[in-house]
Amino acid sequence: MLDLYAANTLAAFWHLLLDPPVSSTEWTEAIRAAVSILPPVDRPIAGDSAEVAPLVLSEAHMGPNRWQLGWGTQLYYEVKPLFPRRLNIALRQRYRQLQERRFPLAWPVEDRYARFLYSCAAHLLRQRNLDLASFVGFWPEGHRFALVLTHDVERGSGQAFVRTVVDLEERLGYRSAFNFVPERYPIDHGLLADLRRRGFEIDVHGLKHDGTLFGSKQAFDRQARRINQYLREWDAVGFRAPYMHRNPRWQQALRVEYDLSFFDTDPYEPMPGGTMSMWPFFLGHFVELPYTLAQDHTLMAILGERTPRLWLDKVDALERWQGMALLNTHPDYLLEPGRLAIYGAFLEAMKERRNYWHALPRDVAR
Numbered sequence: 361m362l363d364l365y366a367a368n369t370l371a372a373f374w375h376l377l378l379d380p381p382v383s384s385t386e387w388t389e390a391i392r393a394a395v396s397i398l399p400p401v402d403r404p405i406a407g408d409s410a411e412v413a414p415l416v417l418s419e420a421h422m423g424p425n426r427w428q429l430g431w432g433t434q435l436y437y438e439v440k441p442l443f444p445r446r447l448n449i450a451l452r453q454r455y456r457q458l459q460e461r462r463f464p465l466a467w468p469v470e471d472r473y474a475r476f477l478y479s480c481a482a483h484l485l486r487q488r489n490l491d492l493a494s495f496v497g498f499w500p501e502g503h504r505f506a507l508v509l510t511h512d513v514e515r516g517s518g519q520a521f522v523r524t525v526v527d528l529e530e531r532l533g534y535r536s537a538f539n540f541v542p543e544r545y546p547i548d549h550g551l552l553a554d555l556r557r558r559g560f561e562i563d564v565h566g567l568k569h570d571g572t573l574f575g576s577k578q579a580f581d582r583q584a585r586r587i588n589q590y591l592r593e594w595d596a597v598g599f600r601a602p603y604m605h606r607n608p609r610w611q612q613a614l615r616v617e618y619d620l621s622f623f624d625t626d627p628y629e630p631m632p633g634g635t636m637s638m639w640p641f642f643l644g645h646f647v648e649l650p651y652t653l654a655q656d657h658t659l660m661a662i663l664g665e666r667t668p669r670l671w672l673d674k675v676d677a678l679e680r681w682q683g684m685a686l687l688n689t690h691p692d693y694l695l696e697p698g699r700l701a702i703y704g705a706f707l708e709a710m711k712e713r714r715n716y717w718h719a720l721p722r723d724v725a726r
């Protein structure tokens with residue numbers, strides 16, 4: 361599994377402009393000096409320091425069998441459609457306390473991987489008796505951080521609300537990606553064409569959104585073939601898995617440039633965990649763009665927030681580390697009373713900040 365993450369070396373992260381260039385021995389020493397910042401995993405990691413970043417990004421801190429869906433989770437998706445919606449939300453809120461207690465990462469800000477990366481660079485400079493060094497910035501045009509907006513369109517009612525969300529974003533000067541489910545509701549191809557014309561991006565969000573995609577490797581491969589057809593048909597290059605179910609190895613079967621199914625830290629998903637990365641990273645043949653802001657459903661339904669305060673606080677932390685603010689909201693949730701206003705307030709507040717690169721996911725990946 362770690363081979364999928366092998367491209368994420370310290371030298372690939374920090375393009376330090378030093379003469380002579382940083383040697384791999386220097387990086388190894390720096391990693392050894394900083395590794396204690398990271399949470400423990402169930403295997404020694406100091407032995408081969410090249411493995412440290414891959415271990416973090418592969419969520420090794422979440423224990424073995426990380427990518428297996430528990431039988432309880434699978435059962436939940438089979439019986440969930442039978443429950444009334446109110447009961448589902450009540451169950452989620454009860455389950456929330458259990459999830460928060462068990463969760464080994466920090467939330468909403470998990471900055472240990474960021475501190476590790478910065479400590480490695482600091483250690484290296486100390487070894488060379490330097491106070492500062494130039495490096496190639498993470499974002500184009502000297503921007504301090506990045507802002508990426510994405511949306512999963514869950515149902516037909518959400519699809520019918522997409523234009524309202526688009527109008528709001530367009531009015532404020534934003535563009536975003538909308539991820540549609542190919543075989544759950546009739547796709548409005550006129551809407552897709554309209555979105556493309558207006559500078560928005562289209563992605564694929566699962567196949568049927570029924571919880572079966574990651575049931576087995578065979579099930580995944582079978583559905584992946586159809587997903588790849590839709591990617592081609594829609595001229596799409598990005599994918600996000602329903603329910604943030606994920607498997608780095610299986611997902612290599614998808615013909616995408618980037619994926620959006622992972623996140624830096626999130627205790628509230630059916631597969632809680634996190635890559636701890638506030639930046640895009642290489643995952644096999646594609647780029648992973650982890651979301652780093654709480655999902656709208658978490659913020660508004662599970663936590664009951666009535667303002668975008670939590671999002672803006674997290675943006676502050678991401679700016680400090682020069683990371684990527686990536687948000688996933690759902691037209692299906694935003695159409696409920698009061699919710700679009702919270703999203704609008706977030707966008708308005710972000711308009712006041714000028715020091716970030718606002719881009720579509722495909723541009724970030726490229």
Ligand SMILES: [Zn+2]
Pocket residue numbers: 512513514565569601602603
């Ligand atoms: Zn979804």
